[in-house]
Structures are given as C-alpha cells and as structure tokens.
Amino acid sequence: MKIFISGFGTVGQGVLELLLIKKPYLQTRQGELFSVVGVVDSKSYYVDSKEICGLCVLGNKASQGRVSDNPRDGKSCIEIMEMVDFDVLIETSPTNVEDGGEGLRNIRWALEHGKDVITVNKGPLALAFSELDALAKKNGCIMRYEGSVGGAMPIINLCRESLAGQKIKSIQGIFNGTCNFVLSRMDNGLPFEQALKEAQQLGYAETDPTYDIEGYDSASKVVILANSIFGRDVRFSDVSITGISSVTSEAVNLAIENGMVIRLIGEVSDTKLEVAPRLIPKGHPLALSGTLNTALITTDFAGPITVSGRGAGRKETASAILSDLLAISEARRKN
Amino acid sequence: MKIFISGFGTVGQGVLELLLIKKPYLQTRQGELFSVVGVVDSKSYYVDSKEICGLCVLGNKASQGRVSDNPRDGKSCIEIMEMVDFDVLIETSPTNVEDGGEGLRNIRWALEHGKDVITVNKGPLALAFSELDALAKKNGCIMRYEGSVGGAMPIINLCRESLAGQKIKSIQGIFNGTCNFVLSRMDNGLPFEQALKEAQQLGYAETDPTYDIEGYDSASKVVILANSIFGRDVRFSDVSITGISSVTSEAVNLAIENGMVIRLIGEVSDTKLEVAPRLIPKGHPLALSGTLNTALITTDFAGPITVSGRGAGRKETASAILSDLLAISEARRKN
Numbered sequence: 036m037k038i039f040i041s042g043f044g045t046v047g048q049g050v051l052e053l054l055l056i057k058k059p060y061l062q063t064r065q066g067e068l069f070s071v072v073g074v075v076d077s078k079s080y081y082v083d084s085k086e087i088c089g090l091c092v093l094g095n096k097a098s099q100g101r102v103s104d105n106p107r108d109g110k111s112c113i114e115i116m117e118m119v120d121f122d123v124l125i126e127t128s129p130t131n132v133e134d135g136g137e138g139l140r141n142i143r144w145a146l147e148h149g150k151d152v153i154t155v156n157k158g159p160l161a162l163a164f165s166e167l168d169a170l171a172k173k174n175g176c177i178m179r180y181e182g183s184v185g186g187a188m189p190i191i192n193l194c195r196e197s198l199a200g201q202k203i204k205s206i207q208g209i210f211n212g213t214c215n216f217v218l219s220r221m222d223n224g225l226p227f228e229q230a231l232k233e234a235q236q237l238g239y240a241e242t243d244p245t246y247d248i249e250g251y252d253s254a255s256k257v258v259i260l261a262n263s264i265f266g267r268d269v270r271f272s273d274v275s276i277t278g279i280s281s282v283t284s285e286a287v288n289l290a291i292e293n294g295m296v297i298r299l300i301g302e303v304s305d306t307k308l309e310v311a312p313r314l315i316p317k318g319h320p321l322a323l324s325g326t327l328n329t330a331l332i333t334t335d336f337a338g339p340i341t342v343s344g345r346g347a348g349r350k351e352t353a354s355a356i357l358s359d360l361l362a363i364s365e366a367r368r369k370n
Numbered sequence: 371m372k373i374f375i376s377g378f379g380t381v382g383q384g385v386l387e388l389l390l391i392k393k394p395y396l397q398t399r400q401g402e403l404f405s406v407v408g409v410v411d412s413k414s415y416y417v418d419s420k421e422i423c424g425l426c427v428l429g430n431k432a433s434q435g436r437v438s439d440n441p442r443d444g445k446s447c448i449e450i451m452e453m454v455d456f457d458v459l460i461e462t463s464p465t466n467v468e469d470g471g472e473g474l475r476n477i478r479w480a481l482e483h484g485k486d487v488i489t490v491n492k493g494p495l496a497l498a499f500s501e502l503d504a505l506a507k508k509n510g511c512i513m514r515y516e517g518s519v520g521g522a523m524p525i526i527n528l529c530r531e532s533l534a535g536q537k538i539k540s541i542q543g544i545f546n547g548t549c550n551f552v553l554s555r556m557d558n559g560l561p562f563e564q565a566l567k568e569a570q571q572l573g574y575a576e577t578d579p580t581y582d583i584e585g586y587d588s589a590s591k592v593v594i595l596a597n598s599i600f601g602r603d604v605r606f607s608d609v610s611i612t613g614i615s616s617v618t619s620e621a622v623n624l625a626i627e628n629g630m631v632i633r634l635i636g637e638v639s640d641t642k643l644e645v646a647p648r649l650i651p652k653g654h655p656l657a658l659s660g661t662l663n664t665a666l667i668t669t670d671f672a673g674p675i676t677v678s679g680r681g682a683g684r685k686e687t688a689s690a691i692l693s694d695l696l697a698i699s700e701a702r703r704k705n
Contacts, residue, residue: 187672189532196531197524200692337522337689340679354672357535
C-alpha cells in the first residue's frame with residue numbers, strides 16, 4: 036500500500052515515524068508493506084515511487100523542490116501528487132475553517148482520482164462533509180477521519196463499529212484539551228487570563244488562542260460527529276457556539292460551592308448542535324480535569340458509554356491515523 | 371442470515387427481542403434479513419427453518435419438545451441444532467467454569483460444522499479459548515465474544531479495531547458490577563455483609579454470590595482478555611485471584627482517610643494475570659462508584675484510553691451481541 040502524506044508537519048511526521056517504528060510489526064500483522072512514496076509541506080516536497088527515505092525527510096528535511104501556488108516559485112501540492120502513483124492520501128495540513136484551504140483541494144483531487152483518504156484536517160470535514168462523502172462513494176473510495184475528533188480517543192469508529200446496531204441518541208463531550216486545562220486551572224483559583232497564560236507556557240495553547248478558547252475547534256468536531264454519526268448535513272456555521280473567554284472566576288467559584296464544575300461541552304444529536312460552557316456535577320463523567328478529551332455516548336439499548344483519551348499530540352493523532360490505515364488495508368484485502 | 375440461539379434465558383431472549391424491535395432498521399442498514407430459526411433453553415426448544423415466531427417463544431414460551439441429555443426424556447441441544455440449517459450460533463447458556471458445560475459442547479459442534487459463533491458465555495472462553503480459536507480458524511469460521519467482558523462496554527473489538535496497530539501494554543479494569551456496588555456502598559459506611567444484602571435485594575447479586583464476590587467472574591474476564599487481546603494461552607486456573615469478602619470496613623475507612631478507595635481490579639498484560647482488591651486514588655479513572663464496568667487500556671503510542679459502560683443486563687449484553695452479529699454480516703458480505 037503506497038501512501039502520500041500532505042501537510043508534513045507535526046502530525047504528518049508523526050505518521051511517518053510510527054510507520055517506520057512499526058514496520059516489522061505491521062508487515063507481520065497485515066502481510067502487506069506500507070510505503071510512503073511522497074510527502075509535501077507548505078514549502079518543500081519529496082517523492083520516490085518505490086519508497087522515500089524516511090530518516091532523510093524526518094531528520095534534515097531533505098527536499099526535491101519548492102512548493103508554491105505560484106507556478107514561478109514551485110510546484111503545487113496537486114502537481115506533486117500527480118508525480119507519483121499511490122493508494123492512500125493522508126491529509127494533515129493545518130485546519131482552515133474559512134474555506135477548507137489546501138486540505139480540501141487535496142482531498143477532492145485524491146477522491147476524484149480513486150485514492151482512499153485519511154484526514155485529521157477538520158476544515159474540509161466541517162465545511163464540505165457531504166460533498167466529500169458523496170465523492171468518495173461515487174468513486175469507490177474509503178474516507179476515514181478518526182483522529183479529527185478527540186485525537187487518540189476512539190469515537191467515530193467506536194460508534195460505527197463497536198456500537199453497530201445502536202441508535203446513538205446523543206454525544207456530549209469535552210473536545211478541546213486547551214479549554215479544559217484552562218477551566219481545570221480556574222477550579223484551582225486561577226483567573227482566566229492567568230490560566231490561559233499557563234496553558235500557553237506549557238504548550239497547550241497557541242499564541243493566538245482564539246480558535247480553541249472561543250469554541251471554534253470544539254464546534255468543528257461537533258459538526259464532524261453530526262455529519263458522520265448522525266447522518267446530518269450541517270456546516271460549521273450551523274453550530275451555536277459560546278466559548279470560555281466570558282467564564283469568570285466568580286462563576287467558577289459559585290459552581291464549586293454547589294458541588295459542580297464548569298466545562299466546555301459540545302453536544303450533538305438529531306436536533307442539537309451546540310458548544311457552550313455548562314455546569315457539570317462533580318463525579319459526572321464529563322467533570323473531567325486536565326487536558327484529556329472525553330465523550331459520553333447515549334444509546335438506545337446499550338445505555339451510556341463513556342470514553343476518554345488524549346485529544347491531541349503527535350504520537351496520539353498519528354495512532355488514530357494508523358488505525359484508519361489498517362482498517363483500509365483490511366477492507367481492500369477483502370475486496 | 372439464519373441464527374440459532376442456545377441458552378434462551380435473559381440474554382438470549384434479549385437478543386431475540388432486539389432483533390424483532392430493530393428488524394426494519396437492520397434490513398435497511400445491512401440489506402439483509404436476520405432470521406432466528408431456532409432457540410433452545412435447558413428445558414424446551416423451538417425451531418422453524420424459515421423463521422420462528424418470536425412473539426410466541428418470548429411470550430408464553432411455546433415449545434416443540436423437551437430438552438435433555440437423557441435420550442428418553444428429550445432431545446439434546448446438538449440434536450436440535452442438527453434439525454435446522456443456520457449460519458450463526460449465538461451461545462448464551464449460563465457460565466460454567468468447571469468444565470465449560472453445554473456451552474462448550476455447543477460452540478465446538480457449531481465451529482466443527484462451519485457455523486460462525488457469537489458467545490457471551492465466559493466458561494468456554496476461559497477454559498478452552500485456544501482450542502476454540504484454532505477450531506474457528508481451521509474451519510473458516512468467525513468467533514466473536516464482545517459481550518463476554520464488560521457487557522455493553524466496548525473492549526475486545528475496541529482494542530482490535532479502534533486501537534488497531536497499537537501495542538496494548540496492559541488493561542486494568544473493574545469487570546464486576548456486583549463487587550463494585552458492594553465496595554461503593556462500603557465507602558458510604560456500610561459493613562460488607564449489609565452492602566452485599568443490599569446488592570441482593572436490588573438484584574445486583576445472586577442468592578449465592580460466591581462467583582462474583584470471590585473474584586471468579588472478574589478472573590474469567592481477565593482470562594478472555596489475556597487470550598484474545600494479548601495472544602496468550604492461559605486458563606482460569608492461571609489467574610491469581612483475591613475476592614472482596616475479606617475487605618473490612620476498617621480498611622475501607624483507612625483508604626478514604628487517605629484520599630483513596632478500594633476497588634476490585636482485574637489486570638492483564640503480557641506477564642500479569644491478576645484479580646485483587648486495590649487502593650485507587652480518588653479521581654483516578656478506576657475509582658468508579660456504582661455498578662458500571664470500566665477499563666483503562668494502556669497503549670504504546672495512543673497513550674491511556676478509558677472506557678466505561680454497563681457491565682451486565684439483558685438489553686446491554688444483547689446490544690454487544692448485535693454489534694458482533696453486524697460485524698459478521700459485514701465480513702461475510704465482503705467474502
């Protein structure tokens with residue numbers, strides 16, 4: 036199985052690393068070789084129709100040329116994908132929830148050319164899920180995106196496979212570790228600004244934390260769940276979003292005095308599509324502290340199922356991508 | 371897909387009920403009809419090569435004859451399975467960890483005759499896993515048993531599918547809701563005997579609670595996880611087992627004074643196979659109270675994953691069986 040990785044940043048490199056480390060194990064397990072034949076980031080690319088030298092591109096980032104949307108400055112990502120034959124595109128470009136950006140263009144091209152796609156890029160999924168889903172079906176392609184919601188926390192494939200046959204009534208969850216870290220620190224008496232500063236110092240929050248703090252990241256995940264698990268056709272702009280920047284120390288203290296905590300909860304059901312800070316009783320599965328993600332899945336017959344895991348991280352997100360890759364390999368072997 | 375249910379008690383009837391309730395949904399989802407063509411319990415049986423009347427056997431338990439190991443008193447379960455053509459055996463006889471009992475005989479017969487098998491019967495899996503696994507492979511049969519550990523809590527298929535590609539380093543969990551209820555009530559100041567009595571009154575514990583309280587039930591689940599997830603070849607007798615009957619109120623109080631609780635934890639890894647009461651810090655995922663089951667799965671790259679759900683119950687266990695049935699239907703469709 037030949038793999039092309041677009042968006043060769045933290046997560047993309049993590050995938051290549053994982054494939055290198057697990058190579059002997061995967062070969063034994065699947066009876067199949069996984070070869071990365073191309074990687075491209077925003078600046079440079081490297082392709083080899085047999086298999087690229089993983090350690091070269093990981094270490095000193097060896098490059099075969101420049102990448103640019105301007106033909107005078109370099110090749111576009113699509114031109115590079117055209118240079119080499121491959122089976123699966125792993126799309127890990129940075130999320131763009133304005134227009135889906137390059138990630139959306141790459142996924143569209145891959146599906147139109149009969150490639151299976153694995154992505155953790157929330158932009159294309161939050162903006163154009165039904166288009167991409169239809170495109171995949173039309174061209175007989177598999178599109179998987181476990182790592183786009185909750186990182187290493189199993190959720191999408193869990194609902195589809197382990198909970199097959201269940202009517203999922205609702206999913207409520209903590210889908211952003213940055214917000215949860217900030218709120219957990221506020222439980223300990225820190226004001227919002229200071230908790231956020233700490234999150235930034237620890238590398239949990241970006242220099243511009245708007246995307247996380249204002250609930251946009253959680254909202255994009257809620258959209259992905261709505262479309263993939265609930266069969267809805269919604270977009271980012273359909274979500275009712277309230278972030279955590281207006282959560283005051285007074286509110287947090289009042290909650291604690293009443294045996295509760297404030298958490299940023301995303302909720303999705305057949306009718307609901309919301310991200311908002313909520314009061315959660317201590318001891319409730321959603322009263323989680325720290326940076327983990329968690330989801331409470333309510334089903335018709337199996338009752339409530341709770342799952343939690345690391346919502347982000349290089350190895351963790353790469354692990355989710357690997358599980359999708361193995362599922363595609365299994366499915367293709369059976370066909 | 372034609373189904374035979376052996377062990378038509380609470381769970382077996384729950385499966386038939388679920389199949390009746392979900393019939394239109396399943397037909398749309400899978401493009402395939404699931405027909406139960408035979409049911410047998412310890413006393414009577416009912417078969418129909420097309421489809422049995424579900425409401426007849428559920429309601430007044432209509433019978434076509436008596437079941438007995440003594441040929442003069444009735445037919446054996448195997449003789450009844452021979453009367454009708456079917457694809458999948460759902461084995462839900464009561465657990466027998468002495469010799470596997472009728473459940474083991476039924477599963478052996480089914481695999482020898484090319485039938486796929488779904489079971490939640492812990493006896494055969496804890497006693498003869500590797501034999502049954504080899505038999506299934508030899509005959510090209512699928513054997514699934516999600517509901518045998520943790521009821522509706524996804525664990526076996528979660529490890530195999532959602533966490534595919536991960537090295538599972540260990541699984542620690544609460545695998546017996548009865549023990550956890552008793553220990554949770556002891557946290558509230560009840561002595562062991564009184565907590566157990568309450569569990570019996572609420573229907574969480576059997577009249578003879580030995581199997582649960584002494585850790586045997588948890589041990590059989592630990593064996594199933596060891597064999598299925600860790601690829602070990604162990605039996606019930608290999609588990610180091612300590613139950614909860616020796617947990618004193620003094621010990622529980624001392625734990626609480628130190629910010630901990632006592633929980634009956636099953637642990638399995640490449641080298642460990644143990645069930646014992648352990649001190650768990652409050653706030654830890656395994657410091658769960660009540661009757662839920664939970665598992666903390668430690669992986670090499672995805673980090674820790676925690677899952678919890680209802681560990682027992684008619685609907686809940688039937689739901690796990692349904693997910694296995696749908697997975698078999700998918701796999702058979704692809705072949």
